[in-house]
Amino acid sequence: xxxxxxxxxxxxxxxxxFTREKSRIVSSIFTPMLWIFVFGGGLGSAINxxxxxxxxxxxxxxxxxxxxxxxxxxxxxxxxDRKIDILKAILVAPLSRTTIFVGKxxxxxxxxxxxxxxxxxxxxxxxxxxxVSSFLLAITILFLLxxxxxxxxxxxxxxxESPEGFNMIISFLIFPLFFFxxxxxxxxxxxxxxxxxxxxxxxxYGVDALRMAIIGVSQFPLYVDLIVLTxxxxxxxxxxxxxxxRMK
Amino acid sequence: xxxxxKTINLTKKFKDITAVEDLNVEIKQGEIFGxxxxxxxxxxxxxxxxxxxxxxxxxxxxxxxxDILKEPEKVRKSIGIVFQQPSVDDILTxxxxxxxxxxxxxxxxETRKNRxxxxxxxxxxxxxxxxxxxxYSGGMRRRLELARGLLHLPNVLFLDEPTLGLDxxxxxxxWKYIEKMSREREMTIVLTTHYMEEADNLCDRVAIIDxxxxxxxxxxxxxxxxxxxxxxxLKTTAADTNKFKxxxxxxxxxxxxxxxILTVKNAGEHLQEILEISGKVxxxxxxxxxxxxxxxxxxxxxxRAETGEGGIVQRIIKERTVx
Ligand SMILES: Nc1ncnc2c1ncn2[C@@H]1O[C@H](COP(=O)(O)OP(=O)(O)OP(=O)(O)O)[C@@H](O)[C@H]1O
Ligand SMILES: [Mg+2]
Numbered sequence: 103x104x105x106x107x108x109x110x111x112x113x114x115x116x117x118x119x120f121t122r123e124k125s126r127i128v129s130s131i132f133t134p135m136l137w138i139f140v141f142g143g144g145l146g147s148a149i150n151x152x153x154x155x156x157x158x159x160x161x162x163x164x165x166x167x168x169x170x171x172x173x174x175x176x177x178x179x180x181x182x183d184r185k186i187d188i189l190k191a192i193l194v195a196p197l198s199r200t201t202i203f204v205g206k207x208x209x210x211x212x213x214x215x216x217x218x219x220x221x222x223x224x225x226x227x228x229x230x231x232x233x234v235s236s237f238l239l240a241i242t243i244l245f246l247l248x249x250x251x252x253x254x255x256x257x258x259x260x261x262x263e264s265p266e267g268f269n270m271i272i273s274f275l276i277f278p279l280f281f282f283x284x285x286x287x288x289x290x291x292x293x294x295x296x297x298x299x300x301x302x303x304x305x306x307y308g309v310d311a312l313r314m315a316i317i318g319v320s321q322f323p324l325y326v327d328l329i330v331l332t333x334x335x336x337x338x339x340x341x342x343x344x345x346x347x348r349m350k
Numbered sequence: 351x352x353x354x355x356k357t358i359n360l361t362k363k364f365k366d367i368t369a370v371e372d373l374n375v376e377i378k379q380g381e382i383f384g385x386x387x388x389x390x391x392x393x394x395x396x397x398x399x400x401x402x403x404x405x406x407x408x409x410x411x412x413x414x415x416x417d418i419l420k421e422p423e424k425v426r427k428s429i430g431i432v433f434q435q436p437s438v439d440d441i442l443t444x445x446x447x448x449x450x451x452x453x454x455x456x457x458x459x460e461t462r463k464n465r466x467x468x469x470x471x472x473x474x475x476x477x478x479x480x481x482x483x484x485x486y487s488g489g490m491r492r493r494l495e496l497a498r499g500l501l502h503l504p505n506v507l508f509l510d511e512p513t514l515g516l517d518x519x520x521x522x523x524x525w526k527y528i529e530k531m532s533r534e535r536e537m538t539i540v541l542t543t544h545y546m547e548e549a550d551n552l553c554d555r556v557a558i559i560d561x562x563x564x565x566x567x568x569x570x571x572x573x574x575x576x577x578x579x580x581x582x583x584l585k586t587t588a589a590d591t592n593k594f595k596x597x598x599x600x601x602x603x604x605x606x607x608x609x610x611i612l613t614v615k616n617a618g619e620h621l622q623e624i625l626e627i628s629g630k631v632x633x634x635x636x637x638x639x640x641x642x643x644x645x646x647x648x649x650x651x652x653x654r655a656e657t658g659e660g661g662i663v664q665r666i667i668k669e670r671t672v673x
Contacts, residue, residue: 111453119441187437194401195454196427 108197112205113212119179120213130175130217134168138224151288154317161228162312163285165221165240166247169214170305173248174276176210177255178268185265203256203346207339210252211245218244230316239315246331247308253338260349279305289321304334354379354506354538355400359409362395362562369395371562372409377555379505380536382528384543384553386641388651392562393542394434397508400540401431414505427455430504434511434542436491440484444475444494447483448501455502469497472527474520489516496524500531507531509541513548525552546641558645565648570641577639577647578602580617582624584610585633593627600624613639 120126138161146157183189192202222240225232232240255272262268282296283305292300300306311327314320320327353376360373370392377383385393398404400413402422411418414428438447448466457465470476473493483491492515499507509528513521529552531537543549549556550570557567566573578601587608594600594612599620602613610628614620617636625631645651 107453107456111450115439115442115450118446119439122441186440187433187435188439190403190433190435191437191451192454194403194426194431195451196423196456197454198423 105198105201108201109205109208112192112197112202113208116206116209117212120209120216126213127217130168130172131220133171134164134221135224137164137167138228152319154319158228158230158317159288159313160286161225161230162316163283163309165218165244166283166305166309166312167280167285168221169218169244169247170251170280171276172217173210173214173251174255174258174272176213176252177257177259178265178272180206180256180259181262181265181268199346199349200343203343206256207249207252207342210255211248214248214252215241215245218248225316232316236315240312243308243311243315243327243331246328246335247305250304250331250335250338253335253342257338257342257345260345279303282306283309284321285309304330307331352379353377353412354381355411355413355540357400357409357411360396360399360406360411361408362392362399362404363407368562370399370406373564375557375564375567377538377540379538380532381554382532382539382541382552384541384549384556385559386543386546386549386556386645387559391559393559394510396559397431397510397540397542401429401508402426428505429508430499430502430506431508432495432499432510432512434514436495438483438491438494438498441482443480443482444470444486445479447494448498451498451501457502465501465503469500472500473497473524489520492516493520493524500527503535504537506538506540509539511542511544513543513545521548528552550641556641558641558648560649560651566644573641573644574639577613577643579613579615580636580638581643582612582614582617582621583633583635584612584624584628584631586610586628586631588629594624596627597623
């Protein structure tokens, strides 16, 4: 009953803030565009992977990157909310911590998914034609990723006191997650150490599944990817609710 | 219900500082209760514990019959709070802030709009309700905050320095509304303040706290009575302070720099005698005892630098010479 409405209200707040801070969306889309058109376009003029042009090959990886960055960075707003005392007003309201966490997660996922949708439109420019089912599959994969990564960001944000500290932790986390995900190179022929790190990185399975959905090539069977992604989401979401429960 | 709030040895320690020590207070339903004390006395810490934001290190408390440690969510549902630090959302409009708050507190849909209009009118923000809060002045934010605290008609309302930085008209307006809420809805109100006159005008009972402990607690009038009379300031270097003891009504004599401060019952009637003893004075000031004097009386300190604010100056005689 009222918990659903409370979650809606928490989400609404995040959504309104998002729509009013246009710079958030512009900056989060700018970098992926550079990767696709400059890096991808440049290397793509010379390189094919299998029989896929390099620019097309990294496009799913860059989609994942944009969701990865915006989702994890969403956690920093918890720190700002705390700094300007808005968090205190939310914590003193008769809402369970789980409710607050769910509201925040949905807010963060909405931000990320709006960016993902804009990025998906780029497929037309690249000459990729998505069927309805591959589009829906892509959305599902990106949502699962956003769910786990927003949770991750919120966990870190709720434990940190300063935005500077958050940014430091994040750069140690986000770049490895990105570079060791196979977003930029195929993962079937890697040296042992690299392939080990790549295989234990959950983001890898997001890239792999998305590549399957968008260009029809992949390393693992789709169901394996989806199981890993779902498991990752469940784990991070659970840890997130626990962390919020303890947050002071 | 008899007690809206009851604390039992409520204590909060931060590392080496004891912010609140063994607090035992009972506040009745419908009472307006004031916490008066200097900076760092522990007022905010006390309120934070009562609204479940901080956990006490020892002791406990009940708010609206719910234990703050065992049933924090029920406590939170039944209270409203206006924080000392502003906590409204800058990037939303005033109206949006109130709407979200109404949903968080489960204010029923049917009454929501009426309640919002009512509190907006109270604080005089209707015309600015659709502006972003970041375009508000400090006082307007404060008023929005107050509107938000009242929106869901809580049983107990905590106000941490509610009128800090407000202009006199708005302050009085808000005092009136606080009184109305307490009278008509039996709302219990706990407020902290630095303004003596605020505590005096508004509160049924006041607890003076200093260094985390209650020094004295009573109705403002009884507290002032305990001072033992009116306060007379004499600016003079000449007088022999001991001679004032001859007047029976003088209960306290104090010398401070070039001033003599007397506590005198019905000072107005004894001014002649006092001035005869003092001889030539540069300046005389008579006023009735204020909570400030109560504070000085019990702690030996002034609550803040400007003494006498809030006291009623009955008569000022300047450069007056008595034979
Ligand atoms: N989070 C904290 N960590 C450490 N010490 C704290 C903390 N919060 C408060 N204190 C200390 O506890 C004491 C009481 O602080 P509190 O904020 O309750 O005072 P106050 O009566 O509200 O003062 P003011 O009138 O300035 O608002 C102070 O000595 C303060 O330094
Ligand atoms: Mg305070």
